[in-house]
Amino acid sequence: MSGARLTGTARWRAFLGLLARAGRMRVAAFGVLALLTGLLPTAAILAAGALARAIPAVVEYGGGSSQAEPAVRALAALLACLVGISACGAALGHLSRVLDAAFSLEVHHEVAEVMLGAPGLAPLEDPAVGDHLQAVQDAERRRVLRLAATSLASVVTTRLRGAGAFAVLLGFRWWAPLLLLGAWHLTNRLYLRVTENGISFDLGDGAVRLRRAEYLRSLAVDSPAAKEVRLFGLGGWVVGRYGDAWMEALSLLWQSRRASRGLTAATALALAVAHAAVLAALVRAAASGEVPMAALLVFVQAVIATSDLGMLDDWQWYLAQSLGVAGHVEALRARVPAAVPPPERTEAKPRGQVAVRLENVRFTYRGRARPTLDGLTLDIPAGQSLAIVGENGAGKSTLVKLLCGLYEPDAGRVTLDGGAAPRDGRGRIGAIFQDFIRYPLPLRENVGFGHLPSLSDSSLLEGALRDAGGGRLPARLPRGWDTVLSREFEGGADLSGGQWQRIALARALTAVRGGAGLLILDEPTAALDVRAETELFERFMELTRGVTTILVSHRLSSVRHADRIVVIDGGRVVEDGTHTGLMAAGGLYARMYALQADRFARAGEEMADA
Numbered sequence: 001m002s003g004a005r006l007t008g009t010a011r012w013r014a015f016l017g018l019l020a021r022a023g024r025m026r027v028a029a030f031g032v033l034a035l036l037t038g039l040l041p042t043a044a045i046l047a048a049g050a051l052a053r054a055i056p057a058v059v060e061y062g063g064g065s066s067q068a069e070p071a072v073r074a075l076a077a078l079l080a081c082l083v084g085i086s087a088c089g090a091a092l093g094h095l096s097r098v099l100d101a102a103f104s105l106e107v108h109h110e111v112a113e114v115m116l117g118a119p120g121l122a123p124l125e126d127p128a129v130g131d132h133l134q135a136v137q138d139a140e141r142r143r144v145l146r147l148a149a150t151s152l153a154s155v156v157t158t159r160l161r162g163a164g165a166f167a168v169l170l171g172f173r174w175w176a177p178l179l180l181l182g183a184w185h186l187t188n189r190l191y192l193r194v195t196e197n198g199i200s201f202d203l204g205d206g207a208v209r210l211r212r213a214e215y216l217r218s219l220a221v222d223s224p225a226a227k228e229v230r231l232f233g234l235g236g237w238v239v240g241r242y243g244d245a246w247m248e249a250l251s252l253l254w255q256s257r258r259a260s261r262g263l264t265a266a267t268a269l270a271l272a273v274a275h276a277a278v279l280a281a282l283v284r285a286a287a288s289g290e291v292p293m294a295a296l297l298v299f300v301q302a303v304i305a306t307s308d309l310g311m312l313d314d315w316q317w318y319l320a321q322s323l324g325v326a327g328h329v330e331a332l333r334a335r336v337p338a339a340v341p342p343p344e345r346t347e348a349k350p351r352g353q354v355a356v357r358l359e360n361v362r363f364t365y366r367g368r369a370r371p372t373l374d375g376l377t378l379d380i381p382a383g384q385s386l387a388i389v390g391e392n393g394a395g396k397s398t399l400v401k402l403l404c405g406l407y408e409p410d411a412g413r414v415t416l417d418g419g420a421a422p423r424d425g426r427g428r429i430g431a432i433f434q435d436f437i438r439y440p441l442p443l444r445e446n447v448g449f450g451h452l453p454s455l456s457d458s459s460l461l462e463g464a465l466r467d468a469g470g471g472r473l474p475a476r477l478p479r480g481w482d483t484v485l486s487r488e489f490e491g492g493a494d495l496s497g498g499q500w501q502r503i504a505l506a507r508a509l510t511a512v513r514g515g516a517g518l519l520i521l522d523e524p525t526a527a528l529d530v531r532a533e534t535e536l537f538e539r540f541m542e543l544t545r546g547v548t549t550i551l552v553s554h555r556l557s558s559v560r561h562a563d564r565i566v567v568i569d570g571g572r573v574v575e576d577g578t579h580t581g582l583m584a585a586g587g588l589y590a591r592m593y594a595l596q597a598d599r600f601a602r603a604g605e606e607m608a609d610a
């Protein structure tokens with residue numbers, strides 16, 4: 001994955017960039033608080049040492065004497081440090097939580113902006129883009145994004161405490177902190193090894209085995225399989241296999257952990273030897289009088305605090321993951337081209353019918369050896385109703401997606417009204433696809449999304465729904481236009497396939513009422529029977545007179561009343577005319593029509609026989 005290939009510095013830059021967008025002042029305050037929280041413990045160790053040094057004078061001359069002043073100052077400094085540690089720690093914790101939320105929001109915002117800024121659908125089909133998106137989604141699932149600043153605060157303050165202890169110990173022997181650092185560094189290596197094992201487990205065989213176990217578990221508890229599991233008495237088998245699959249998956253992890261046993265033992269030994277060497281040297285120096293008692297107290301505390309240079313467990317992992325996410329976001333931005341902003345509209349007539357022209361268009365899907373469209377030329381005058389027909393896979397939907405500017409042709413041109421590229425004129429196109437979206441949102445939005453500015457124009461939405469044949473629907477829903485169209489939400493409702501189709505069509509009509517001059521229906525009625533589809537298309541052509549309409553269907557009888565019919569085959573237009581003209585020509589259209597009519601008649605006979 002290219003996100004993983006970003007250098008550490010680039011990832012840090014991306015991470016801090018995302019964090020900085022949460023507010024520079026907040027980030028500056030975060031930095032100051034982290035610095036104070038990290039360094040005050042070392043100051044406290046030094047203050048404790050100063051206090052220990054000053055105590056004998058207090059004992060000797062009394063608390064009220066001038067000789068006791070250093071002790072009072074040291075005590076005050078120690079108290080100030082302790083109060084500072086807890087106050088700064090609390091403030092840092094609070095600010096971290098604010099930044100955590102802001103960081104996660106920024107990541108999602110950035111990803112959405114990059115993806116929505118892509119000129120068409122092609123980047124969405126790029127496997128590398130899919131990998132980056134998946135990585136961000138996984139991070140969200142593991143709550144990594146919501147701990148980015150907290151983990152940064154924790155790692156920074158801990159390392160600062162370790163660095164402070166290191167500096168203090170330098171005052172004893174130069175080699176002492178280096179020795180301890182080396183030993184603690186081994187714990188970091190060990191941690192990395194264990195993490196890498198975990199990652200390769202997640203990415204490799206382990207994940208496959210876990211997925212299998214997870215599937216078996218879901219068979220036992222989820223509803224889709226509930227009927228068959230009970231009916232066929234599969235319960236015992238499912239639970240048994242789940243246990244086996246789970247153990248099989250974990251055995252891989254244990255195996256990899258066993259492989260780290262040598263490093264674990266070496267680390268423990270190194271830590272014991274390093275600490276023993278430094279403590280022994282300290283004791284010897286104290287015994288010889290070289291290191292006084294107060295300094296011994298300081299150095300021993302510093303030895304203990306060097307553990308903050310070692311492995312940090314979860315926080316280190318969370319921070320590494322957050323840096324990884326920032327890398328993925330950065331890589332996503334580099335991978336997905338940003339759309340060029342549309343030029344200023346110069347045409348005087350932004351509303352009304354749209355003329356479409358495709359000139360010698362060639363288009364090949366990513367990963368496909370052969371073009372889907374090749375040498376396709378088609379002129380659609382403003383206001384015409386055109387049907388595009390062809391066999392399955394002929395490229396009808398592809399042609400429609402090019403018309404909507406969702407893909408760019410490899411060669412040739414697609415233009416609206418003699419000049420504009422489709423993606424610059426999207427506001428003038430209303431389209432409903434075969435796989436139209438059933439938004440789990442209120443009915444109002446499901447219809448109003450065709451023209452967002454009309455979302456609050458109830459009479460426009462009502463008119464569109466009525467024309468699409470769904471006029472009685474709001475009255476049947478528990479909350480009328482505000483009913484969420486999904487049972488997964490409180491007070492929501494489920495609709496039948498036919499009702500959803502009416503809503504999708506109403507959405508297209510809303511687009512037309514909002515000013516779209518080109519309406520495309522790419523088989524949104526596939527679930528209807530032939531007669532219903534024919535009636536609906538005819539009604540639609542009636543309702544959208546004055547708008548350029550493109551109907552896609554492979555049921556020829558449904559579209560025969562269109563002004564014009566083109567047949568796509570081999571990636572280009574092979575026939576072009578009216579139904580009567582094409583039938584008379586006796587070409588591909590006529591053959592397809594005869595075949596469908598024959599099939600239809602035979603199906604009718606079989607039903608009559610039955």
Ligand SMILES: Nc1ncnc2c1ncn2[C@@H]1O[C@H](COP(=O)(O)OP(=O)(O)OP(=O)(O)O)[C@@H](O)[C@H]1O
Nearest residue numbers: 365366372390391392393394395396397398399554
């Ligand atoms: N996103 C995609 N990536 C790769 N190939 C695709 C993609 N979408 C469609 N294709 C392929 O392009 C060819 C044309 O598909 P298209 O959906 O345009 O045909 P169609 O005429 O609309 O078919 P149908 O009548 O079945 O809806 C098919 O071979 C299809 O498999």
